Every structure is written in C-alpha cells, then in structure tokens.
C-alpha cells in the first residue's frame with residue numbers, strides 16, 4: 341500500500357491559484373524531489389500536505405486513511421514531519437537541550453545515532469545562535485527526523501548553504517531516509533542536488549504538474565527543459 345498520497349491538491353489564496361490538482365505518492369525509503377521556478381507552488385504544496393495550509397480541494401491519505409482535515413500536530417504525532425525554509429532553531433537554547441526536548445515529545449529511539457550521523461556531537465553544548473548557519477540547518481534536519489517519522493516533508497534544507505554544505509546536507513537526507521525507511525518529499529532550489537539525491541522528481545510550474553518521473557526522464561523532458569532547466573539540463 342502507498343504510504344502517503346496527495347490527490348488533486350488544490351490551493352487558492354483568494355483569486356491566486358497557487359496549486360491546481362497536484363498529485364503525489366510517497367513510498368518508504370524513496371526521496372521524491374519537487375522542483376520548479378519561483379512561485380510555482382512548492383512551499384504551498386508542503387504547507388498543504390503538512391496541514392499548515394487549508395486545501396481548497398483535494399485529499400491527503402496516510403496508509404490509506406484520509407487525514408485531509410487532521411491538524412499539523414496530529415500529523416506530526418502520527419509520523420508526518422516537516423522542516424521549514426527558514427531555520428527554526430531556538431537561538432538561546434543549546435543544541436542538546438533543543439534536540440532532547442523534541443526527542444522527549446516524539447519518542448526518538450536513537451538520538452545519539454542521529455546526532456552522530458549529522459556531525460552534531462562537537463556543538464551539542466553550544467547555544468544555537470553561536471553555531472555556524474550550516475550546522476543550524478543540520479539541527480533543523482535532525483528535528484524533522486526525530487521520533488522516526490514515516491514521512492518527512494523538507495522545505496529547502498539547503499537554503500543559504502554554500503556548495504559543499506549543500507552536497508553534505510543532501511547526502512545526509514538521502515542516507516537517513518534510506519537507513520530509516522522514511523518517505524521523503526524534498527523541495528529544493530539546488531537543481532543539480534535534487535537530480536543527484538532523488539529517486540523521483542515532480543516539476544511544478546504555475547501551480548500545476550509539468551512532469552513527474554525518474555531523474556533521467558525529467559532531465560530529458562523537452563517541456564521541463566523549455567520551462568525550467570534551460571541550458572542547465
């Protein structure tokens with residue numbers, strides 16, 4: 341059975357058609373990228389799937405159960421986690437306190453392992469606003485993965501990172517999702533990173549699906565090249 345599914349996801353902000361009839365299917369251990377130009381509807385899509393934004397129409401299913409009207413907290417508690425485009429760390433708390441607090445609320449079986457994988461051990465006793473921005477983004481990723489979520493929705497985890505930090509971040513996303521069998525949706529502007537990291541890719545344009553498939557298919561799709569990839573393909 342499909343783990344997580346959004347069907348006909350449609351969001352209007354007044355007269356603005358942010359998303360129209362978008363479908364997605366997420367499977368355990370599979371990283372599904374969502375790319376598209378600015379304003380294509382990527383953040384709105386994550387907001388809708390995570391319950392932060394009310395959908396105008398459409399359905400969200402978790403293991404076949406309709407969770408469309410379930411609030412954010414219920415979804416997190418039942419295994420649907422998300423990260424935000426801007427870092428969401430509490431600046432005056434130590435990394436350790438922050439992660440332990442989230443782990444206490446969400447029952448994480450291997451916090452030490454998660455922190456070690458993300459290279460956070462050296463900064464555990466530092467307060468978050470004293471650590472490098474790239475490390476703060478790793479704390480964000482750790483927070484999204486605490487509690488063994490079954491589904492993780494990642495909104496631009498590489499925003500603001502330099503090239504080699506982005507490479508490391510996306511490698512962590514891929515490794516952790518594979519190791520933990522997490523179904524991941526990854527919204528990211530680093531297109532090369534998405535092609536390297538993802539098993540499947542959906543391209544949004546003006547709030548609709550332009551194409552969806554394996555990275556090689558997407559890279560070769562003339563509509564995607566014309567509308568988005570251009571000479572980067």
Ligand SMILES: Nc1ncnc2c1ncn2[C@@H]1O[C@H](COP(=O)(O)OP(=O)(O)OP(=O)(O)O)[C@@H](O)[C@H]1O
Nearest residue numbers: 353356357358376377378379380381382383384385
């Ligand atoms: N709260 C809102 N009220 C009105 N319009 C909104 C709101 N949020 C987003 N929009 C509009 O919805 C459309 C999709 O925006 P969204 O932020 O989801 O796109 P995006 O693909 O994530 O863009 P970016 O890559 O710049 O982050 C845009 O036209 C945007 O202006």
